Amino acid sequence: MRTIRTVAELRTHLRSSRRAGRTVGLVPTMGALHDGHLALIAAAREAADEVVVSLFVNPTQFNDAGDLDAYPRTEADDAVAAADAGAHVLFAPPVAEVYPDGFASEVRVGGPLTERLEGAHRGAGHFHGVTTVVTKLLNMVGPDVAVFGAKDAQQVLVVRRLVRDLDVPVRIEVVPTVREPDGLARSSRNVRLRPEDRAVAVAIPRALDAASSLLADGERDAAAVRAAAERVLDDAGLRPEYVALADPATLAEREGALPVGPSLLAVAVPVGPVRLIDNVELVVAPSAAGADDPPSTGGLQAATAAG
Numbered sequence: 121m122r123t124i125r126t127v128a129e130l131r132t133h134l135r136s137s138r139r140a141g142r143t144v145g146l147v148p149t150m151g152a153l154h155d156g157h158l159a160l161i162a163a164a165r166e167a168a169d170e171v172v173v174s175l176f177v178n179p180t181q182f183n184d185a186g187d188l189d190a191y192p193r194t195e196a197d198d199a200v201a202a203a204d205a206g207a208h209v210l211f212a213p214p215v216a217e218v219y220p221d222g223f224a225s226e227v228r229v230g231g232p233l234t235e236r237l238e239g240a241h242r243g244a245g246h247f248h249g250v251t252t253v254v255t256k257l258l259n260m261v262g263p264d265v266a267v268f269g270a271k272d273a274q275q276v277l278v279v280r281r282l283v284r285d286l287d288v289p290v291r292i293e294v295v296p297t298v299r300e301p302d303g304l305a306r307s308s309r310n311v312r313l314r315p316e317d318r319a320v321a322v323a324i325p326r327a328l329d330a331a332s333s334l335l336a337d338g339e340r341d342a343a344a345v346r347a348a349a350e351r352v353l354d355d356a357g358l359r360p361e362y363v364a365l366a367d368p369a370t371l372a373e374r375e376g377a378l379p380v381g382p383s384l385l386a387v388a389v390p391v392g393p394v395r396l397i398d399n400v401e402l403v404v405a406p407s408a409a410g411a412d413d414p415p416s417t418g419g420l421q422a423a424t425a426a427g
């Protein structure tokens with residue numbers, strides 16, 4: 121595996137791969153690689169001949185300077201992990217290579233997809249930073265396929281919108297959330313959890329499970345399903361920024377009876393000094409009698425209950 125730091129060198133390398141007829145997969149990351157990232161690299165290897173892992177802690181998507189400063193940076197370990205996972209290139213540009221002096225452009229996805237949930241709490245500027253850097257990475261690499269994690273479900277929606285709206289010739293693949301043995305979603309920020317925070321953080325996947333179980337037991341009321349998750353967080357002494365049960369295409373909050381098909385249960389929860397996010401797709405299957413019910417699209421990481 122080669123570590124490349126400039127766009128010029130990356131293009132030269134990829135030109136010869138293209139000439140040899142090799143397809144290219146991109147895995148965008150901010151480094152501090154864990155098993156979630158390795159699952160993305162494995163999916164990219166399945167989907168393409170040549171895998172580029174980008175490692176760039178993108179300053180424009182951080183609303184909180186403290187969060188940016190504290191973001192873990194472990195490039196030497198990341199290079200070993202990416203190579204072991206079968207990546208061909210680690211693209212790790214310095215900030216000035218991505219945002220040279222005089223940089224004055226931004227790529228925005230407008231509307232509710234960037235305004236709701238993470239957009240409401242981190243600020244829509246978060247997603248403008250994500251879409252700007254993702255557009256740049258797609259332009260730099262020109263991949264056939266780019267792989268993202270379902271842990272950042274809203275980011276997936278926003279990136280898919282971007283690619284459709286701007287006719288970017290790339291296929292977006294999504295990998296289900298990889299979890300610790302106790303259910304906590306793997307996240308680069310987990311290393312900043314103090315032992316006492318780590319012990320309560322398990323309430324996050326348990327809250328998602330509680331909502332899934334209630335749905336499986338036949339509950340259909342959105343408020344009741346949401347409240348089941350909120351109760352588990354509250355019992356653990358956690359104060360979520362949001363617990364959203366939403367339409368997975370528009371992120372509009374569900375009210376009343378959940379419709380047949382998928383809904384997205386997404387949470388953001390500060391745990392000590394760290395802000396964690398997680399989600400699960402809850403699927404109400406059509407009832408055997410309901411021949412007119414719309415078909416379930418299925419989820420990326422769905423919990424399904426018959427209607």
Ligand SMILES: Nc1ncnc2c1ncn2[C@@H]1O[C@H](COP(=O)(O)OP(=O)(O)OP(=O)(O)O)[C@@H](O)[C@H]1O
Nearest residue numbers: 149150151156268269271272297298306307308309
């Ligand atoms: N547990 C996971 N399972 C699957 N994909 C993941 C997981 N965690 C992160 N990813 C994906 O990896 C890609 C890079 O994410 P990133 O480098 O920000 O890691 P991260 O663990 O999400 O870090 P943090 O949550 O601290 O920002 C994103 O597409 C993200 O959705």
Ligand SMILES: CC(C)(CO)[C@@H](O)C(=O)[O-]
Nearest residue numbers: 148149150178250253272
């Ligand atoms: C996609 C991404 C690498 C853009 O900086 C980042 O938002 C992330 O790690 O999910």
Ligand code: BAL
Nearest residue numbers: 150181182246272275
């Ligand atoms: N994984 C999402 C990137 C971020 O937290 O900014």
